[in-house]
Amino acid sequence: MIVGPAQQLAYVAADVARLAAAFVRESVGAAAAASTKSTPTDVVTHTDFESERLIRHELMVRCPGSTIVGEEFDDLAGKNSVGWIVDPIDGTVNFLYDLPVVSVSIAATINGQVVAGAVADILRGEVFDATLGGGARRDGEAISASSVSELGQSLVGTGFSYESTVRARQADRLVHLLPQCRDIRCMGSAALNLCWVGCGRLDAYFEKDLKPYDYAAGALIAAEARAMVDLPERNGEQFTIAAAPAIYDQLRGLVA
Structure with a gap:
């Protein structure tokens, strides 16, 4: 089977999201707010920072020269057409309160267009991924939106x-x-x-x-x-x- 660039990036996104989710999972129940951002209720934890450091390191090892745009650190300018858009913990308030709706999100771009992405559910252990024009999956199985009519x-x-x-x-x-x-x-x-x-x-x-x-x-x-x-x-x-x-x-x- 021939695997195109988008599929290769989806593999990387899913694998790194899975690694980061496992890292964050180790801190569930022990998180503490490190600081606030846009408002006093918009919190960030030390684990947010550490998760993004892990993700950036893994992406640079697997795809050297990529651009990285993340939530917690300044953008990293790249040297090729590949970019990454990273949320190291999506649902930080839930994470802080030990509520089980928390994820890691990684999207891949080529020349600025999102072509692949993965979201790892930290507590359920599920990983969703998709490629542009290639469908979407949950743990490797195809998914589809609701057929509700009203x-x-x-x-x-x-x-x-x-x-x-x-x-x-x-x-x-x-x-x-x-x-x-x-x-x-x-x-x-x-x-x-x-x-x-x-x-x-x-x-x-x-x-x-x-x-x-x-x-x-x-x-x-x-x-x-x-x-x-x-x-x-x-x-x-x-x-x-x-x-x-x-x-x-x-x-x-x-x-x-």
Whole structure:
């Protein structure tokens, strides 16, 4: 079997995400906040830093000369067309509180386009991955988005900004959405929410003000699982939306 560049990068992303997830798992239940970032509620732990150091080291060993954009450290400029977008712990607040929705997210780019990605669920041990045009998988098995046909029968995931003014606007949107869907879940890991849309555990997910390291890998996984996906760089509205095709338009009309 001939393996193309995107598939090779997906293998690397999944393997490194799996290693980082195992590293983070050792600290579950013992995490402590090291500092805060955008607001006093936006925390980072020592394990976030150590996980990203591990990921950067492994990526440089396997793909020397790559560009790396990560959540916790300055960007590393590369010398070739390959880049990586890294979230060493997606769901840091959950990790801090010992809640079991925490992941590692790694996306690969070629000339700036996301072509592969992997998300490792730290507590479940599952690894989702995808390649552009090559489908999406959970632990090597193909996945697909929900076939739900009505928003009223849909379970929708969301998340909230750490900025209080943005949270207030998000709450206004929920007032309009909640009567129109089965229920809403806020679980604290954008990457996993997107993967769960891809495998049908959620019918849809939306959130405002995410960063590329939050959604790069998960959005590819959802899209390759045949969910409809819209991202901030496409819509100019700072919204990330992924949904089963039949409910996408109605959901977008309510939340965007």
